[in-house]
Amino acid sequence: MSVISVSLSDVRADLIFAHEQAWSALSQPGTWWSGAQKRELAQTALLAISESEPSPPWVAASTVADKNLQIHFASSAAHDAVYRIARHAATLTSDWYQRVTQEIEPLAFIELCGVVCTVATVSAFRRALDLGIPELAPATLGEPSRIKPANVVDATLNWVPVIAPADENAAVVQAFTAVPETNRVIWAMADAQYIPDKEMVDPHWTRGTLSRVQMELVATRVSQQRECFY
Amino acid sequence: MLSWSGTEQGLEISLENVQNTTGGVGVSYARELVDFATAATEFDLAALTTARNNLINVAGLAVAIDASAVIANFEMMTRLADSTGARMQTEVVQDRLAVATAMGVDKVISRR
Secondary structure (H helix, E strand, O other): OOOOOOOHHHOOHHHHHHHHHHHHHOOOOOOOOOHHHHHHHHHHHHHHHHOOOOOOOOOOHHHOHHHOOOOOOOOHHHHHHHHHHHHHHHHOOHHHHHHHOOOOOHHHHHHHHHHHHHHHHHHHHHHHOOOOOOOOOOOOOOOOOOOOOOOEEOOOOOOOOEEOOOOOOOHHHHOOOOOHHHHHHHHHHHHHHOOOHHHOOOOOOOOOOOOHHHHHHHHHHHHHHOOOOO | OHHHHHHHOOOOOOHHHHHOOOOOOOOOOHHHHHHHHHHHOOOOHHHHHHHHHHHHHHHOHHHHHHHHHHHHHHHHHHHHHHHOOOOOOHHHHHHHHHHHHHHOOOOOOOOO
16 A cells, blocks of 8 residues: 655645644743743653653652653652653643643643644644654743733633633633633634634534534544543 | 534434444444544544544645644633533524533533
8 A cells, every 4th residue: 555645735724824823822931830831741742642651640640760861940849740741631630630730820730721722722733644843943032921920710610710701611622721822823723633623513614624513523532532521 | 511502504404423422324434533633632643644644645735734623622612611620501502402411521520
C-alpha cells in the first residue's frame, strides 16, 4: 500500500493561523506564568502525550528519575499537574483539584490547563496527518501580567472559578473565562477545528467537507476513547 | 450532539455501533471516520497510516484534514472539561444517561 503524504500547504489557512498563534503563545509570558515556565510545562505535556509507557495516574511524574523532566522554572507540582492532565485527564477528581490548588493558585491552574490543551490539540492534528510536531520557540523574556479580572466568582458547574455570571453558559464554555487570554486562544482554535460558536445551533452547518453528523461521529469516538463523560 | 444532529438530518445513529467501532448507520464514510479517529487516539502508527490512507481514498484529502481537526479539537475539549471539573446540570445528566450507557461511558471516573 502506498502512503499518501499530506503537506501543511494542504491545510486551511485559518486552521494554520489558529495553531500558530496558540503554539507561539506557549513560549510567551502569559497572565500567570512566564514564557520560560510555559515552554517548560509544554515540554512536559508533549512528553506525557507521546510516551508509549506513561507513568500511572497515581505516580507524580517528577518523581520518576528516567523521565528526565526539565524542571527549572516551574514547580514540580505544576509539572505533575500538567503530566496528569495531558495523559490521564479522565481520572481527575475534585479532591485532586483541591490538592493541586493548594500549591498552584486557581487562575494559574486555568492557564496551565490551557497550555496542556494547546499541546494536546496541535500535536494531535499534526500526528493524525503525519506532519511532525513543530518545535517550541525559545522563551520570550518578560513577566506574566498577573491581571485578575474583577468579576471572578465560584461556579457550580466547574471546579475552577469563572467570570460572573456563573453557570449561565455550558461548563466547557465558561471554564477558562477567568483567564481571558487563555480563553481567547483556545476558542479561536475550536472555531477553526470544529464548529464556529455562532453555527453551533445549526445541525446542517458544514465547511463543505464533513457534514455535521460526520463531525459529531468523530467527536463522539474521540470523547469515548478518552473516557470523557462530559 | 451526535444523536441530535443525526435526527435533525433524518439519520438514525446507533451509538452502540460507535462504541463497537463499526460506525453509524447511514453516515457516509462512517467506518473510515471511526477507524481514523480510533487510530489517531492510539499508539499504532501503522494503523494510523492505514486508516488515514483509507479515509483519503474514499473521501478525499480535505475530508481527512477536517476529520483531523475534529479529532484535535476533542483531544483539547476532553482535557478542558476534565481538568476544570466541567459537569452538566443533574437534569441534563438524567436526560443523557441512556446515551452515555449506550456509549459505554456511564460509569467512567470523569462522570461528576
